[in-house]
Amino acid sequence: MSFPLLTATAVLPAVGAIATAAVPAKRRTAAKWLALLFSLATLVLAAVVAVRFDPGGGRFQLTESHAWIADFGVRYELGVDGIGVALIALTALLIPFVILAGWHDADPQETGSTRWRPTQGFFALILLVEAMVIISFEATDVFVFYIFFEAMLIPMYFLIGGFGDRAGPHGEKEAATQRSYAAVKFLLYNLVGGLIMLAAVIGLYVVAGTFSLSEIAEARASGSLDMATNTERLLFLGFFFAFAVKAPLWPLHTWLPNAMGEATAPVAVLITAVVDKVGTFAMLRFCLQLFPEASKWATPAILVLALISIVYGALVAVGQRDIKRLVAYASISHFGFIIMGIFAMTSQGQSGATLYMVNHGISTAALMLVAGFLISRRGSRLIADYGGVQKVAPVLAGTFLIGSLATLSLPGLGPFVSEFLVLVGTFTRYPVIGIIATFGIVLAALYTLVLYQRTMTGPVKPSTEGIADLKVRELAVVVPLIGVLIFLGVYPKPVTELVNPAVKHTLSDVHKKDPKPEVEAAHK
Helix, strand or coil, rough: CHHHHHHHHHHHHHHHHHHHCCCCCCCCCHHHHHHHHHHHHHHHHEEEEEECCCCCCCCCCCEEEEEEEHHHHHEEEEEEEEHHHHHHHHHHHHHHHHHCCCCCCCCCCCCCCCCCHHHHHHHHHHHHHHHHHHHHHHHHHHHHHHHHHHHCCCHHHHHHHHCCCCCCCCHHHHHHHHHHHHHHHHHHHHHHHHHHHHHHHHHHHHHHHCCCCCHHHHHHHHHHCCCCCCHHHHHHHHHHHHHHHHCCCCCCCCCCHHHHHCCCCCHHHHHHHHHHHHHHHHHHHHHHHHHHHHHHHHHHHHHHHHHHHHHHHHHHCCCEEEEHHHHHHHHHHHHHHHHHHHHCHHHHHHHHHHHHHHHHHHHHHHHHHHHHHHHHHHHEEEEEHHCHHHHHHHHHHHHHHHHHHCCCCCCCCCHHHHHHHHHHHCCCCCCCHHHHHHHEEEHHHHHHHHHHHHCCCCCCCCHHHCCCCCHHHHHHHHHHHHHHHHHHCCHHHHHHHHHHHHHHHHHHHHCCCCCCCCCCCCCC
């Protein structure tokens, strides 16, 4: 029996969560180091998964399959394709930086009420989220995926509501109310999506008699499974609704600005750079693979919603006064690009969408974490409270600039390649959609550069005179992320080679081929 590498990659952070939570209350520093060590060990396992995965091999590799609830056809089935490997690597890469960035976010602190922040609980919840996200990327049984897709809401709820931002524009009592509101809104939106998906999961079992992706694919290929058109469309909508909430796609996005605004910067990164990727990943793995005809039927409407997300998110970001809410609306715009790339149904679009998931995770982490370091120094999220920071903290301002430039997809940084591929892939099949989407790039330049200009340039305000530059721990968070952004901007081949075979399989599922160019290249 081979070593269950995928299970180990998901179980290790869960074990770390239990071990961290069990550390005695007074050993807070030990709990932090223990959580960091488990996250680094998980990164090592994720690297082993990436090394052992053969892009030229079968679709799903490193597979595991065991009977679980036999009476209901539920099996514990795991497997990864190139897209899953890339997102597991992204998750495992970001969590150590999230832990380092939040090193002091949960230190005991007496507030206006007498509430204390349990350090062990904070880091244990982060590791628990990591475990659930990783197994979601690995699950090839729909029921197994659904369990962890929903279960990750619980630790995220406590991270948002119980460990919220201390730098909000409210007093302690009102801030606690805002955190609770944001956490409940996050939970309710995602629970509603999950309940609708549960009905679709049950409907899928009634129709197919199994939850296994491989068995459903075999039944479709052999002709023994032929869903009625209306049935397939209803099941597709049930799945897609849940994933669109998680993604988040307009108009199901409104929970995200509240959650990111009230969460600490590391938890905000966990939300948008890690957890939300499960939604877009699931569109590729489940919507397109399980319901190919319904996916093609819904494509025009989804592309319009994605286009609205791109333009709306960018426009609202331009008018934001809160740094963290600006990044949240920018992420809504970026998720619009990802979803547009997925449903463009071209190899460039879907490869670009997957690469976008990776690059967006890294660029958003870099920008949000530097913003979090800035906010923790000044004690305010409001853009108007800053000015001239580059004169007193040049390294902080420089890293903030690079994160901002990555957000607007500057050539030479990772997001540029992915955004370019998404736009090219969309334009070849839907030129009008592709042309309108390019306005999102213009607006991105506006909101990111205006943010930098208002916070970092100009005369030094009295309130920012005492802002210190980045410390060693903070540099250890930011510098590697910037390094990865530059590397993927110059040489994205390691990721594209990984995901391209999986994209070909996905396009084959929906019986789509890339459009032929209108002008064929001349052959000598």
